[in-house]
Amino acid sequence: MIRIDKNSRGTVAAVYIFSAALLVATFLLSGSWWVRVPVLALLIWFCRWQTLFHSVPERTPVSSETEVVAVADGKIVICEEVDEKKFLNARVKMISIYMDFWDYHVNYWPVTGKVSFTRYFPGKHALAFKPKASEENEHTCTIVRNAAGQEVLFKQLAGGFARRIVCYAKPGLEVTGGQQCGIIKFGSRIDIFLPLEAEILVKKGDVVTGSETVLARL
DSSP states (O other): OOOBOTTTHHHHHHHHHHHHHHHHHHHHHOOOHHHHHHHHHHHHHHHHHHHHHTBOOOOOOOOOSSEEEOSSSEEEEEEEEEEETTTTOEEEEEEEEEEOTTSOOEEEOSSSEEEEEEEEEOOBOOOTTSTTHHHHBOEEEEEEEOTTSOEEEEEEEEOSSOOOEEEOOOTTOEEOTTSEEEEEOSSEEEEEEEETTOEEOOOTTOEEOTTTOEEEEO
16 A cells, blocks of 8 residues: 655645646547547646655665664765764764655654754755755754764755655654655755774665665764
């Protein structure tokens, strides 16, 4: 059974209403089946795509304080060391996951622990795979601290077509790795920042599954 994300039910309903209205208009304005059939097929495909896009897939989550799980489905576009000066103020390892139109867009907590920081930042909507998108695009930053005091920072970045980021994080909230933490609408990216001593288990170009693929060990 398909389960629609709770923050996306209105969006999916709007898609169905729009599609139904367009289909009725097509049947009223055109008597040709050469027009009606392609429009019907296109709208069925569109409704199915949007339903799956906003759904929460069945997963076997990795819930751990030391294993960092993929926050989203997608392709790893960055895997390198960087200086994170804004929040962690340290040299860290960065992993970026790019989600395209065909991926599920729900997001997951990277580790089990407690939310120590979260903040929303308005910004641009440049293409999410561009390096500068991490700082310039609309995004939400969240830090989860495990029982050992290790911190994992992740950014939910809006892309060129994304217009809404949903994040369940609140300071002090206890979270379980691999469980849903939010959703980003349409093309977008997740940046994950890990302690320098973390053991990275993936590489650039890998395709990962949110909630299940282990990215690194702390």
